[in-house]
Amino acid sequence: xxxxxxxxxxxxxxxxxxxxxxxxxxxxxxxxxxxxxxxxxxxxxxxxxxxxxxxxxxxxxxxxxxxxxxxxxxxxxxxxxxxxxxxxxxxxxxxxxxxxxxxxxxxxxxxxxxxxxxxxxxxxxxxxxxxxxxxxxxxxxxxxxxxxxxxxxxxxxxxxxxxxxxxxxxxxxxxxxxxxxxxxxxxxxxxxxxxxxxxxxxxxxxxxxxxxxxxxxxxxxxxxxxxxxxxxxxxxxxxxxxxxxxxxxxxxxxxxxxxxxxxxxxxxxxxxxxxxxxxxxxxxxxxxxxxxxxxxxxxxxxxxxxxxxxxxxxxxxxxxxxxxxxxxxxxxxxxxxxxxxxxxxxxxxxxxxxxxxxxxxxxxxxxxxxxxxxxxxxxxxxxxxxxxxxxxxxxxxxxxxxxxxxxxxxxxxxxxxxxxxx
Ligand code: GLC
Numbered sequence: 001x002x003x004x005x006x007x008x009x010x011x012x013x014x015x016x017x018x019x020x021x022x023x024x025x026x027x028x029x030x031x032x033x034x035x036x037x038x039x040x041x042x043x044x045x046x047x048x049x050x051x052x053x054x055x056x057x058x059x060x061x062x063x064x065x066x067x068x069x070x071x072x073x074x075x076x077x078x079x080x081x082x083x084x085x086x087x088x089x090x091x092x093x094x095x096x097x098x099x100x101x102x103x104x105x106x107x108x109x110x111x112x113x114x115x116x117x118x119x120x121x122x123x124x125x126x127x128x129x130x131x132x133x134x135x136x137x138x139x140x141x142x143x144x145x146x147x148x149x150x151x152x153x154x155x156x157x158x159x160x161x162x163x164x165x166x167x168x169x170x171x172x173x174x175x176x177x178x179x180x181x182x183x184x185x186x187x188x189x190x191x192x193x194x195x196x197x198x199x200x201x202x203x204x205x206x207x208x209x210x211x212x213x214x215x216x217x218x219x220x221x222x223x224x225x226x227x228x229x230x231x232x233x234x235x236x237x238x239x240x241x242x243x244x245x246x247x248x249x250x251x252x253x254x255x256x257x258x259x260x261x262x263x264x265x266x267x268x269x270x271x272x273x274x275x276x277x278x279x280x281x282x283x284x285x286x287x288x289x290x291x292x293x294x295x296x297x298x299x300x301x302x303x304x305x306x307x308x309x310x311x312x313x314x315x316x317x318x319x320x321x322x323x324x325x326x327x328x329x330x331x332x333x334x335x336x337x338x339x340x341x342x343x344x345x346x347x348x349x350x351x352x353x354x355x356x357x358x359x360x361x362x363x364x365x366x367x368x369x370x371x372x373x374x375x376x377x378x379x380x381x382x383x384x385x386x387x388x389x390x391x392x393x394x395x396x397x398x399x400x401x402x403x404x405x406x407x408x409x410x411x412x413x414x415x416x417x418x419x420x421x422x
Pocket of ligand 1: 020025029032154157
């Protein structure tokens with residue numbers, strides 16, 4: 001076991017929940033916590049469950065699990081609870097993040113331990129309510145495509161996937177002056193730019209003004225796009241939820257409800273296929289515009305088993321070409337596309353958590369050589385550069401925050417998966 005990774009998780013533990021890294025991200029984040037639990041599970045099972053239970057403790061009455069949970073007010077972070085004004089206890093942000101938590105819960109059942117099952121069964125109704133929220137509130141017309149109302153909801157904040165939606169909206173003229181905190185902790189050239197940040201805050205202002213009413217945000221909000229990341233992570237999580245529903249003997253109506261989501265989402269995912277990019281891409285529901293390059297989120301079609309076999313095979317072929325362009329898998333944006341930036345956050349860099357899910361999907365499609373390349377590259381990046389937030393796919397340099405929880409957690413998870421398959 002990598003003691004350094006264990007030390008990072010322990011140091012970032014704030015008493016039952018883990019922060020992604022001190023100063024830059026001093027609160028509990030939704031999908032960061034799910035991955036943290038996966039890391040904790042390798043050395044402290046109970047602590048892993050506590051992480052997920054504290055995440056679901058912040059669930060809203062309508063089922064949503066927020067993307068940030070503010071259990072304190074830390075002046076080092078902006079925008080804090082006073083900007084979001086969720087009106088909830090604990091205070092939180094007003095939208096969600098990719099629902100990877102359900103899949104982590106299922107992975108934690110791998111040892112068939114009765115104590116684990118007890119925790120999972122207890123969490124089941126909360127997970128179901130969370131998935132219902134996604135399907136009903138982010139897809140009120142039941143199209144099978146789950147929308148996202150803010151690039152931060154996707155967890156891939158400034159990916160070029162969102163350029164269309166952000167370019168199509170106006171900045172609120174009354175936004176006022178504000179001071180970003182992120183750029184005082186890490187290099188501004190590696191962060192989202194001001195054009196994007198003004199729009200991020202405009203969406204929050206609209207959300208706050210309608211008290212985060214999801215109908216209103218879906219129908220009239222400034223930004224509405226389909227993220228292949230959320231679409232696929234939710235579809236995978238739906239499959240995991242269904243497996244657990246069967247295992248726990250849940251009522252037939254619930255099994256049917258979840259099966260219907262799976263069928264609908266898998267078929268509707270085909271609408272995200274972009275023939276020219278040979279990948280599943282983001283779709284702007286306001287303008288109809290589709291993004292035009294493969295991302296690490298496109299690759300999650302494998303993990304979700306979404307769309308058609310033929311397109312998933314084409315996706316793997318395209319991935320093979322992309323991997324020839326970079327030293328380290330898997331870039332968050334196509335390196336041959338003019339918008340690629342090797343060090344700027346989600347516009348090129350490698351993220352360990354995406355690699356973890358991509359490798360699982362490749363393995364499940366029997367593409368073992370590519371799965372191995374993705375895993376080995378992840379391990380190399382971490383051992384050479386350290387536990388950074390993300391990495392340059394061309395040079396391997398570590399970027400953003402250091403001593404990062406999910407990077408440490410993924411290293412522990414990969415290490416243990418490797419042991420299991422030996
Ligand atoms: C950034 C990332 C997001 C992550 C958060 C905390 O906003 O884009 O995915 O959850 O940081 O690590």
